[in-house]
Amino acid sequence: MKAFEKNIRKVEPYVPGEQPQHKVIKLNTNENPYPPAPGVERALKEFCTDKLRLYPDPAAEVLVKELADFYQVKPEQVFVGVGSDDVLSMCFLTFFNSDKPIFFPDITYSFYKVWAELYRIPYECQRLDEDFRIVREDYYKENGGVIFPNPNAPTAIYEELEEVEAIIAHNPDVIVIVDEAYIDFAGRSALELLDKYDNLIVVQTFSKARSMAGMRIGYAVGSPELIRYLNDAKYSFNSYTINQISLVCGTEAVRDKEYFEEGIRKIIKTREWAKEELKKLGFIFTDSRANFIFASHPHYDAKVLFEAMKESGIYVRFWGGERIEQYLRITVGTREEMETMFAFLRKYMKISE
Ligand code: PMP
Numbered sequence: 150m151k152a153f154e155k156n157i158r159k160v161e162p163y164v165p166g167e168q169p170q171h172k173v174i175k176l177n178t179n180e181n182p183y184p185p186a187p188g189v190e191r192a193l194k195e196f197c198t199d200k201l202r203l204y205p206d207p208a209a210e211v212l213v214k215e216l217a218d219f220y221q222v223k224p225e226q227v228f229v230g231v232g233s234d235d236v237l238s239m240c241f242l243t244f245f246n247s248d249k250p251i252f253f254p255d256i257t258y259s260f261y262k263v264w265a266e267l268y269r270i271p272y273e274c275q276r277l278d279e280d281f282r283i284v285r286e287d288y289y290k291e292n293g294g295v296i297f298p299n300p301n302a303p304t305a306i307y308e309e310l311e312e313v314e315a316i317i318a319h320n321p322d323v324i325v326i327v328d329e330a331y332i333d334f335a336g337r338s339a340l341e342l343l344d345k346y347d348n349l350i351v352v353q354t355f356s357k358a359r360s361m362a363g364m365r366i367g368y369a370v371g372s373p374e375l376i377r378y379l380n381d382a383k384y385s386f387n388s389y390t391i392n393q394i395s396l397v398c399g400t401e402a403v404r405d406k407e408y409f410e411e412g413i414r415k416i417i418k419t420r421e422w423a424k425e426e427l428k429k430l431g432f433i434f435t436d437s438r439a440n441f442i443f444a445s446h447p448h449y450d451a452k453v454l455f456e457a458m459k460e461s462g463i464y465v466r467f468w469g470g471e472r473i474e475q476y477l478r479i480t481v482g483t484r485e486e487m488e489t490m491f492a493f494l495r496k497y498m499k500i501s502e
Pocket residue numbers: 231232233234235258298301302328330353354355356362366367
């Protein structure tokens with residue numbers, strides 16, 4: 150071992166889902182199958198490349214203001230970053246500095262563990278119950294902070310706002326982060342609780358309901374005080390996170406509320422239909438409230454099925470982790486994409502229509 154080795158920060162990185170470069174039915178990374186709002190395309194076409202000479206506005210003011218208007222909060226309550234991964238990572242760095250462990254569920258977004266290790270934050274996973282539900286009392290013990298997604302990933306389960314509030318209310322001395330990457334497909338957001346709790350940070354993204362995973366925009370909403378701390382950390386790391394193109398495209402996306410809501414309705418409709426189809430094929434699954442379904446089949450091994458689907462050009466996600474080794478996570482695509490998947494499954498299972 151070279152002497153410098155001992156001073157190198159070694160991490161086991163997060164493994165993102167595959168991004169195949171050939172054409173497949175891509176149901177593996179919870180992207181939106183529809184294009185972003187038409188205003189985004191217009192903004193791209195009209196974008197003046199001379200703007201690229203200049204650094205972008207470090208405060209991303211137009212985007213922050215548009216989001217603040219949309220969510221009826223003050224601009225001082227909004228922090229933006231390069232996808233919610235960037236925002237969440239800044240949140241870990243800024244808010245989780247206790248010697249006590251932070252808490253998150255044992256089955257959840259696997260990036261939490263990676264950030265905790267990267268920043269050397271002690272952590273303790275709280276076991277979801279047998280139905281993959283959060284046990285709220287587990288989060289009442291002393292801790293250094295709490296984070297969980299709602300709906301959770303990859304389980305797709307949405308916890309009602311009362312559950313979320315109970316966890317926030319029992320943790321007044323630490324920051325509670327609710328990661329709402331999939332909230333638009335689910336139900337009431339913890340944003341409603343912001344006026345009541347100064348220890349709450351809600352994180353959302355443009356990658357799912359706004360169909361802009363490739364643009365990389367995420368945001369946090371919290372009290373002006375917490376957002377100030379987040380900005381201080383950001384300006385100590387990288388001032389220019391939101392580039393010129395993201396600024397204009399992101400702003401356009403937020404402006405088109407109607408398109409946003411219509412897109413969500415379409416995905417929910419396909420999701421509910423897909424649940425019925427999965428049921429007919431004998432799959433079991435949680436009551437998904439996200440843009441993906443977490444499903445298992447009593448007679449077909451998940452890994453074998455995953456590989457067979459991939460072989461035929463249908464990509465879904467499989468982890469093989471403890472307690473979820475028999476589960477596949479299937480992103481809700483277009484109705485046509487889902488029909489192709491069901492045709493494959495029927496053929497694979499030798500079931501006639
Ligand atoms: N949180 C959760 C729960 C997610 O599943 C994802 C998507 N991988 C993210 C955050 C990050 O999404 P993005 O960085 O694209 O905003």
